[in-house]
Amino acid sequence: MQELISRGNGFYHIKQHEIPSVIPKDLRDKWDSAAIIVSGSASSSGAFAMIGHRIDAKADQMDQHPFIIAVSGSAPSGSGVLVHHADFPGRSVDIPSQYWEGLGSSGLMNYYAENPPYGVTSGSTGQAPKELIQALDIGRHLLQSSNTS
Numbered sequence: 001m002q003e004l005i006s007r008g009n010g011f012y013h014i015k016q017h018e019i020p021s022v023i024p025k026d027l028r029d030k031w032d033s034a035a036i037i038v039s040g041s042a043s044s045s046g047a048f049a050m051i052g053h054r055i056d057a058k059a060d061q062m063d064q065h066p067f068i069i070a071v072s073g074s075a076p077s078g079s080g081v082l083v084h085h086a087d088f089p090g091r092s093v094d095i096p097s098q099y100w101e102g103l104g105s106s107g108l109m110n111y112y113a114e115n116p117p118y119g120v121t122s123g124s125t126g127q128a129p130k131e132l133i134q135a136l137d138i139g140r141h142l143l144q145s146s147n148t149s
Contacts, residue, residue, distance in 0.1 A: 004036055005048050005071050011037040011132060012122035014050075015110040023052065023067060023082070030054050032062070033113035037136050038071070039125045046071040047143075049136040053112040055099075061092040062117060064131070068139030081142045088138055090131030093117050 001020045013035050019028050031052040040046030052065040069080030099111045118129035128136075 001048070001050075001069075002075055004050070005038055005075065007036075007038065009038050009040070010122065010124050011035060011128040013113040013116055015113045019050070019052070022069075022080075023050070027052070027054075027065070027082075031065070033110045035064075035116070035132055037125060037128055037132055039136065040071075047136065047140055048076065049132075049139060051132055051135045053117070055095065056092070059092070060095050062095055062112060063092045064090075064135050066135040066139040068136065068143050070143060079143065081139055083135075083139055083142060086135070086138050088131075088134045090118075090129075090134065 001022055004014070004020070013033055016028075016031060016033050019031055019034055021028075023031070031054050033053050035051040035053070037049040037051070038046070039049075048069050048071045050067045052067070054063045054065050056063050066083045066086065067080065068083075069076050070078045098115070102111065103109060118131055120127065120129055
């Protein structure tokens with residue numbers, strides 16, 4: 001995870017095999033890929049978000065699963081939170097037919113790493129799609145709440 005944080009502020013997508021083991025294996029195996037957001041990494045109050053793209057085949061949707069951890073500099077610092085079923089606009093998106101057409105016998109195929117759900121593959125934190133920022137903000141709020149209780 002430190003390697004992902006050390007890339008600095010901004011957002012980008014990673015493939016399924018790059019998802020760190022901090023995410024439980026059973027959940028990691030359901031993620032097609034993930035979006036990464038690093039915000040404020042040069043400060044003592046930064047945040048690292050890994051927003052998993054979980055395929056919900058029954059609903060024919062991709063659901064976002066935010067994992068947020070506090071960072072200080074380029075290292076994790078303190079606690080983290082994994083949000084399983086949040087409710088925010090853009091959390092779930094319909095899976096395009098191209099996903100199912102390209103799905104081979106191997107299962108997950110990093111479709112959303114190569115075809116980001118909001119059309120932008122990487123950029124500065126300010127350029128991150130609003131849906132990813134909403135996921136980051138929900139996780140940050142829960143993380144701050146858990147640190148003050």
